Amino acid sequence: MAKAQGEEAFNKRRLRFSHGGVVLSIGLVLFLTGIMATLAYQSQVLTDDLKENFTFTLFLKPGTSQERADAFIKEWSDETEIRSLKFVGKDEAAQQFQKDLGEDFVDFLGFNPLSDAIDIKLKADFVSPDQLATLQERFAKSAIVDNMAYDRDLVSVIHQNVGKINKAMLAAVVLLLLVSLMLINNALRLAIYARRFTLKTMQLVGATKSFIHKPFLREGIILGALGGLLAALLLALTFSLIVSQWPRLALSLTWSLWMALAAAQILIGISLTTASTALAVRRYLALKTHQLYD
Numbered sequence: 198m199a200k201a202q203g204e205e206a207f208n209k210r211r212l213r214f215s216h217g218g219v220v221l222s223i224g225l226v227l228f229l230t231g232i233m234a235t236l237a238y239q240s241q242v243l244t245d246d247l248k249e250n251f252t253f254t255l256f257l258k259p260g261t262s263q264e265r266a267d268a269f270i271k272e273w274s275d276e277t278e279i280r281s282l283k284f285v286g287k288d289e290a291a292q293q294f295q296k297d298l299g300e301d302f303v304d305f306l307g308f309n310p311l312s313d314a315i316d317i318k319l320k321a322d323f324v325s326p327d328q329l330a331t332l333q334e335r336f337a338k339s340a341i342v343d344n345m346a347y348d349r350d351l352v353s354v355i356h357q358n359v360g361k362i363n364k365a366m367l368a369a370v371v372l373l374l375l376v377s378l379m380l381i382n383n384a385l386r387l388a389i390y391a392r393r394f395t396l397k398t399m400q401l402v403g404a405t406k407s408f409i410h411k412p413f414l415r416e417g418i419i420l421g422a423l424g425g426l427l428a429a430l431l432l433a434l435t436f437s438l439i440v441s442q443w444p445r446l447a448l449s450l451t452w453s454l455w456m457a458l459a460a461a462q463i464l465i466g467i468s469l470t471t472a473s474t475a476l477a478v479r480r481y482l483a484l485k486t487h488q489l490y491d
Contacts, residue, residue, distance in 0.1 A: 223424025226377040237366035245321035278323040287311040382473040389477040417474030425466030429459035
């Protein structure tokens with residue numbers, strides 16, 4: 198009797214240890230996935246911020262009145278592409294130019310050669326060579342617009358490089374998810390392998406497949422939720438440490454972002470463990486009794 202109780206206690210400890218290993222494996226892998234997803238998000242945020250702070254200048258034709266310029270700004274303010282428009286008079290532009298140069302070029306020339314202009318900032322989705330070419334054609338149709346100036350080469354380089362970076366980040370996240378699936382699946386298969394004889398015994402005494410699946414699926418859901426929660430807590434700790442060292446990152450490493458990632462981690466953990474558990478249980482139920490010893 199004592200021997201049987203000791204063996205039962207040993208099996209329980211081994212099962213708890215196995216479950217702890219599964220939760221730890223799930224948590225660490227999902228934590229790394231969360232880190233990669235955060236980096237991908239931060240890359241997109243920084244890129245969008247950079248694009249939305251580009252200034253595109255529309256030079257107005259000589260003699261354009263303030264009223265016509267204001268009417269143009271009012272007309273374009275509600276367009277989908279536009280983030281902001283600002284009228285810059287030639288006198289204001291001259292003062293800024295003089296400040297940058299450190300010389301009074303107006304006194305030297307005897308006149309102000311600059312033109313009135315409108316500085317435009319666009320939404321990030323529209324800062325691309327093709328979108329800008331289309332937008333420039335639309336601006337050119339206006340009777341008051343003389344020319345649109347911006348650094349075409351810089352826009353082109355950023356657009357191309359951002360596309361490559363985003364694709365690389367997406368590929369890394371997908372790869373980590375695949376690795377997560379493999380590791381979690383292996384961990385759960387090992388945990389269920391240790392209980393394969395219990396599975397077969399339940400089947401031999403007449404238990405239905407759905408009845409056998411239920412406790413294991415319930416257990417898989419709990420393990421997946423705990424693993425996802427562990428990953429979410431590790432990510433929260435990482436966020437806190439980063440923000441404490443670099444406070445400016447608090448603007449982008451928000452708790453709303455953490456909540457979204459935490460929900461995704463828990464959901465992914467539950468989904469992966471449920472699927473892996475169902476497949477593992479089905480596999481061992483399909484084996485013959487003598488195959489369980491192989």
